[in-house]
Structures are given as C-alpha cells and as structure tokens.
Ligand code: IPE
C-alpha cells in the first residue's frame with residue numbers, strides 16, 4: 001500500500017485545510033474560487049482516506065472566528081457547500097463513508113443543518129471512513145460546552161466531584177465516539193493550531209506543510225502518513241526499540 005506500514009496507520013487524522021485564498025490569489029482569482037477548489041479537495045482526500053483504511057478524518061472547514069470575514073465570503077462558505085453536497089448527494093449515499101457535522105449548531109441555517117442531518121442518517125450504517133466536517137467549530141466553545149454539561153450533571157447530583165475525570169470530559173466533547181487523534185496536518189505553511197481540537201491533540205503527531213490546501217493531494221497525504229510512521233510515539237514513556 002504505497003510503501004506505507006499497514007501496521008502503523010494513523011486511526012484518526014485531522015486536517016486544518018488552509019490556503020484556499022492564497023491559492024486563488026496566485027491565479028488572479030477571487031478567494032471564493034479557492035474555496036471551491038478546496039471543497040472538491042475535501043471530497044478527494046476523504047476518498048483517499050477511505051481507500052487507505054483510515055477510520056476517521058476530521059476537516060476544519062469553518063471556525064467560530066471565521067464569521068469575522070467579509071460578508072460575501074462568509075455567505076459563500078455557508079451556501080456553496082449545500083450546492084456541492086446536493087450535487088454529489090447520490091454518490092455520498094452510495095459510497096462507503098459516514099458523514100458528520102461537528103461544531104456549534106445555533107448559528108447555521110436550517111437548510112444547512114437539515115441537509116447534514118439527512119446525510120448523517122443516510123450514511124450512519126456505512127462501514128468506511130468517518131468524515132467529520134467541522135463547521136462553526138472552535139475548541140474553546142467545545143470545551144466550554146462540555147464543562148457546562150458536566151456542571152449541570154453535578155448540580156443535579158448525577159455525578160460526584162471525583163467522577164470528573166479526563167474520560168468524562170472526553171465523553172462530553174463532540175468527538176466522543178471517535179478513535180484517538182493520531183495525526184494533525186496543517187497546510188499552507190502556518191504553524192499554529194488556531195483553536196482546533198485542543199484537548200484531542202494531547203498526544204497527536206503534528207505535521208505542517210507549505211502546500212496550499214487545494215494542492216494537497218493523495219501524494220501529499222501519503223507523505224504526511226509516512227512522516228507520521230517515522231515518529232517514535234512514546235506517550236510520555238521511553239523509547240520503544242522494538243518499533
Ligand atoms: C482556508 O483557506 C479555508 C477557510 C478557513 C474557510 P483560507 O481562506 O484561510 O485561505 P488563506 O489562508 O487566506 O490563503
């Protein structure tokens with residue numbers, strides 16, 4: 001399998017899909033042109049992950065802070081995915097992947113939420129890769145929401161103080177039923193996390209590449225996985241010479 005060690009595949013990959021705007025600018029095109037190409041690329045990389053047997057892939061598509069962008073751009077990012085998904089709806093349902101929406105639900109349109117709900121339901125029994133699309137997602141919001149839920153349980157005497165463990169916190173995050181995050185990829189040369197999966201990144205391997213998201217293809221994905229496979233993951237222990 002493309003020279004990859006099949007015994008050391010990451011189970012869960014997260015990707016900060018960055019660089020759409022610069023990709024478009026380099027071509028003298030509007031930023032939305034880059035987002036369009038970036039959208040197609042999410043589909044393609046999700047397919048590649050499925051082919052490679054990755055269990056879950058989580059894409060950072062729109063952050064809780066991206067609402068600060070110009071109105072036209074926000075409008076495009078909130079409407080174009082609907083057209084895109086409707087166009088490929090049959091393919092998604094016929095395919096093997098499971099689609100999920102992660103993030104705040106109170107600021108997205110009903111149309112957006114309804115479409116994803118329908119897709120989530122239609123793909124929930126599939127056996128392939130779980131594709132999480134993070135839209136209006138931010139880690140501060142996710143963790144705050146979890147803290148509120150736990151505080152409520154405590155208040156209602158459903159849990160005791162000592163029941164508050166890392167496991168309980170994890171179980172109250174949006175990612176609760178996903179495999180642990182193994183690898184984070186960020187494209188476009190930015191070396192920061194930008195409020196993405198702060199808790200889940202605890203022991204993930206980080207991979208940064210200068211490639212802009214619309215240019216990040218299967219070859220680049222395999223390069224990232226190979227890099228991941230070259231890492232010595234000790235989880236705070238000592239070097240494992242058997243690996
Ligand atoms: C990533 O590309 C897509 C979103 C955050 C919606 P950008 O839009 O951030 O592209 P650059 O960083 O301006 O090139």
Ligand code: MG
Nearest residue numbers: 018019020021
């Ligand atoms: Mg950016």
